[in-house]
Amino acid sequence: MSNHDLHSSDGPRAGRPKRRHFTAAYELRMVEEYDTAAQGEKGALLRREGLYDSSIQLWRRQRSAP
Template sequence: MTSHDLQRGDGPRGDRPRRRYFSAEYKLRIVAEYEAAPDGEKGRVLQREGLYSTSIDLWRRQRDNGELTAAGPASSARARKTPEQLELERLRKERGATLPQ
């Protein structure tokens, strides 16, 4: 049997954990809960959710920079687009034609 004969999920990386993704609503809720917790209880919030304090730090920065809104991924995806991508979208809408990507 070769690696080409294996189905997906088989093989040395088949049982590998998948990356977790969190919604903006979840991040905002957890940051608020973490910040409201007394100093001795903050660790319990992290432990219960299976998170590290670095995630909270990142989510705080995202919230403070306006990158993390309750509107969800559509607004944050738009915030990550470069000015060139935004201009290309505008031109596509104006012309109504499909330009090369």
């Protein structure tokens, strides 16, 4: 296996978007902002940040876990 094989950018998934990674500080900030937002502003927050409600729910559970 050559170095070229490991870093090939011309495969069938070359144009596929990369998975986003968030810092713990960002996740905590988004959960707090979501929880304090008025009912009509929660969707706007999710759209602005490009997030899903399921991400907020997951981060909230992770925050509460021991």
